[in-house]
Amino acid sequence: MTLIVISLPKTVRFNYHYVQGLPWAYSELIAPFDFAILKTDQELKAEKDQSLEQLIPFYALSSKVSDSMQLELKRSFDEKWLMKYQNSELLLKENTFNIVQHLFKEVSSKGIISAKENVKNKPEINILIGNHANRVKSSSVYNLQSAQKKFQTEIGYANNIDKNLALDVLQNNLFINLKYDQETTTKNQDRILSQLSLTQGLIQKGERIIAKGELVTAKEFQVLFSLENEFNTQFGGSNKFKSLFFGQSLLVLLSIGLLGLSIWYFDPNILKDSRQVMLILSAILIVIIPLSILIQSANEFILIFPMALLPLLLRSFFEEKLTLIIHLITVLIMSAFVPDAFQFVFLQMIAGIVAVVGVKDLHKRGQIFIAAFLIFLSYVLVYIMLLLVMDGSMSKFLVFNVYLFAISAILTLFSFPLIYLFEKVFSQLTNISLLELSDMNSSLLRELARKAPGTFQHSIQVGNMSEAVIQEIGGNPLLVRTGALYHDVGKTYNPRYFIENQITGLNPHDELSYEESVSLIKGHVALGIQLAKKHNIPDAIIDFIRTHHGNRRVEYFYQNAIKDLGKKEVDVEDYTYNGPIPFSRETAVLMMADSVEAASRSIPKPDEDTIGHLVDSIIESQIKAEQFINSNITFRDITTTKKIFKKFLLNIYHIRIEYPK
DSSP states (O other), X not given: OXXXXXXXXXXXXXXXXXXXXXXXXXXXXXXXXXXXXXXXXXHHHHHHHHHHHXXXXXXXXXXXXXXXXXXXXXXXHHHHHHHHHTTOOHHHXXXXXXXXXXXXXXXXXXXXXXXXXXXXXXSEEEEXXXXXXXXXXXXXXXXXXXXXXXXXXXXXXXXSXXXXXXXXXXXXXXXXXXXXXXXXHHHHHHHHHHTSOXXXXXXXXXXXXXXXXXXXXXXXXXXXXXXXXXXXXXXXXXXXXXXHHHHHHHHHHHHHHXXXXXXXXXXXXXXXXXXXXXHHHHHHHHHHHHXXXXXXXXXXXXXXXXXXXXXXXXXXXXXXXXXXXXXXXXXXXXXXXXXXXXXXXXXXXXXXXXXXXXXXXXXXXXXXXXHHHHHHHHHHHHHHHHHHHHHSSSXXXXXXXXXXXHHHHHHGGGHHHHHXXXXXXXXXXXHHHHHHHTOTTSHHHHHHHHHOHHHHHHHHHHHHHHHHHHHHHOSOHHHHHHHHHHTTGGGGSSGGGXXXXXXXXXXXXXXXXXXXXXXXXXXXXXXHXXXXXXXXXXXXXXXXXXXXXXXXXXXXXXXHHHHHHOGGGOOGGGGBOOOOOOOSHHHHHHHHHHHHXXXXXXXXXXXXXXXXXXXXXXXXXXXXXXXXXXXXXXXHHHHHHHHHHHHHHHHHTTOOOOOOO
């Protein structure tokens, strides 16, 4: 519990849930402090767009390029003049160069811009020359095409010059010297946007914000949103750590207490098993710790967290009711810290139910993938439903949230390796492990079938009978079936001393004393436990080996010993199994099935009456011997068990039930 409290976010939350268009469900709300009303996203966007429309871009004029190009202009002019006139016509040369130089300076000083730069959509631009900026009309700058037209027009009006040579020199020396200055424009844009006010109006301390039952309009919604934002700013830190820690401790204590009561009500045996208790608490921690970190570091990605992983994990170890209760309590604990508690609780509870239903009986890995898909589908459907209920439209639908749901569903697949890890760490069994253990090709079962084929067939029949009963009265059918396969595995040693494996008609017990025979018979339990541990069989299966004879007597040899030696000469303890007696519904049913199936083989001419009498007498004798006092099995369950056993044996021996004429 301490780890849970420590891992929870240590921040104070705004404890009101409000939806635009719905009535205010709380008492009258008074402003606890002064706060500014934030502008809506739409208002801020409109102001931002308006400011950006008025933004005047900056273009840098390269004076160094202009100077170097003037030298190139003079060299080009002299070269072309020399080729055409040699060194004659000096006056004409001077007049022509003067007009060329004048036009070049005029155009380059105003700036020549690339045709790709569309400055016509801005009435003005800023021209940077060094660190100085001049605001000019965008129509005053030139591009290569407009500069050529300027040259053609001006030269056309000039006299006493070589117009063709002048135009040729100017056109061949045109260059772009005005380029867009992204850095300066961006800085100016950021400066303008930073000056925009994020607020509009002020709510003073003590001012009424909204009354109970009053409709939350767009105006009230923005005021409440502003209050929540300011509240989180002022109280979102750790300045109230002690009070917060105390409150969280009470919350967790109450939640874990309710969880304990629920476990005690549905399955009190869990509280007696420290490993199962630790498994539950560890599973809760595996969810709470990373979710708390996500809330504090990136709460906008809360939807990505695979909360449904918890019921997928727990369902492999516990019943549906208990799994849902644990999931519900965990969701409620975390709902006190997530930004949108209503949506969080609704999404995660539906997903948890879908997860439990999706893996009702987890026997195959593919069921995890099916469950993950169903979880994703439930997330999306519930998300759409909440949008329609809360906003009345799909205008706020975000595809990004669907991506988060998909990632969350994929992350639930990690439940499979977690199931395996928890199974090993806490020594618990899942249905998948039971399926693996019940595989007839396992080394231990193959050895039993080879050395003691009669015992092996007996074990299969006991498993079938026990499974049929548990399916009817409740319990884990796969567990009892697997336990039945291993319950007599100790008979792998000395198999010929057990009647079901004697095929020659010779009984080796005829050559032994009663004490020696009983020692061999009783020894199959201890040998079975030893053999099972050697093959790493889980304790839950070994329990069937320990308890299938309880603390009953080996009645056949005990009665013969009394008959031959006298009751005073026989120590009953020597003829009694060491126990323990069955302590669960499954182990109790297996004890009954084991005795009934074994005894039924000795009936010379089985019929409905003899089988009915056999089943009743054996189970009644076990009840009188108090073999079931530690098992959670009722008389109704025992009556049902008898009926199923009788029907099962009748089918085995192909006996038709006689109907009244």
